[in-house]
Amino acid sequence: MAYGSLRGVSVETPGSTFTSVPFSIVGPLSPTITVSATGNELVVGESGIYQITISINAEATTDPDPDEPYLDAIITNNGAPIFGDTTTFFKIANRSSSSFVVQATLAAGDTIGASISTDFPVLGYMNRSLTIVQLSH
Template sequence: MVVQNDGVYQITISINAQATAAPDPDQPFFTVSITVNGQPIFLNGIAVFNVVNRSSTAYVVQATLAAGDLVGASAASDSFVASYANRSLTIVQLSG
């Protein structure tokens, strides 16, 4: 999603984890990161999240973005049994 105006934005990603078998309980199903212009963003810590169960999970961060920034999300897993569905990304401008 391309940001149209400079400002502070609230970025929310929601994702549902799935597994074809019981994964290792000591490992996350997969890792999700919010990206700006293809790179993970860092805001008061790292905007990277481990999804550790099969429920729907949502993460919210705030970021200062510039007009033309491309905001996205990526998900990765080392597990052969883990996947995800119903990923959504919402961006709301809080101030300009």
């Protein structure tokens, strides 16, 4: 079974367009999962069905916003939204943590990462993780 994970702890403040979520810590990796050259994606070594989990903690803003600011995050495959469009994003509310789990068929060489954006420039994020586990061939 293939598996791998990445984590990041720095505070990041995304812009209004989707940008790659940075990771800085490599977790356990099976021999068929590697880390991309940028260090921000996991590279699948063999085709199969995988479970992909992204978890992100929104950094609390100094003053709660009555409009309840949020971050939009999306799992990516080869730099594009995993399900083909950006309407598949999930929202992470201010002062909260969210996880998003999908199952997808991946091909050998696919790079799995995450992208994030927000329309609230004061809202950032920290303490995040990306994990993939192969479920079948």
